[in-house]
Amino acid sequence: MAAPARAPAQDFATDVMTGYALAGHDPVAYFIDRRPREGRPDHEVRWGESVWVFLNEGNRAAFEADPRTYAPAFAGCDPYALAAGFTTAGKPQLFALNGRRLLLFHSEINRFLFLADPRTYLAAAEDNAERLGCLAP
Structure with a gap:
């Protein structure tokens, strides 16, 4: 009997309209502000199959340095x-x-x-x- 196929990967709560992971929230802000905050399209980065947006360049840089720390x-x-x-x-x-x-x-x-x-x-x-x-x- 063949092993079951692996389920398709999840998508980090990507918004179907914008295409942004976390529905457009900045993943670093959860750790800094302890709440979700909307990211800005002028601070975006692609990681994996997702596009992530950030409040500012500092949050973007922190994510780029270690995305597994900040991604859900x-x-x-x-x-x-x-x-x-x-x-x-x-x-x-x-x-x-x-x-x-x-x-x-x-x-x-x-x-x-x-x-x-x-x-x-x-x-x-x-x-x-x-x-x-x-x-x-």
């Missing part, structure tokens, strides 16, 4: 759903910072449940991420 973990997949064995895209407005990782959630309840036991859910999400196509480039 699990390529934007909801870690609570991943822990349960399925994928659903996270939303840029529903996030948590766990250590040095930006996590996006599909719903408030998923975020709440994840934060009740992050160590357990994070380990399970990591176990399922590759099989379900939720890895960063």
Whole structure:
């Protein structure tokens, strides 16, 4: 029996209208301001298959130096759903910072449940991420 095909990679919550990852929010701002902030098209960079926008040149430079630090973990997949064995895209407005990782959630309840036991859910999400196509480039 053939191994199942790997699920298609997620897209870092890319907005279908603009084409911007995180629906146009600056990934570095989550760590600096502790909230999503709109990026500007004059500060954009392509990483992986996505276009990212930033508030300023400094945030852009920080991302370019180490994109895996600032890009959402699990390529934007909801870690609570991943822990349960399925994928659903996270939303840029529903996030948590766990250590040095930006996590996006599909719903408030998923975020709440994840934060009740992050160590357990994070380990399970990591176990399922590759099989379900939720890895960063």
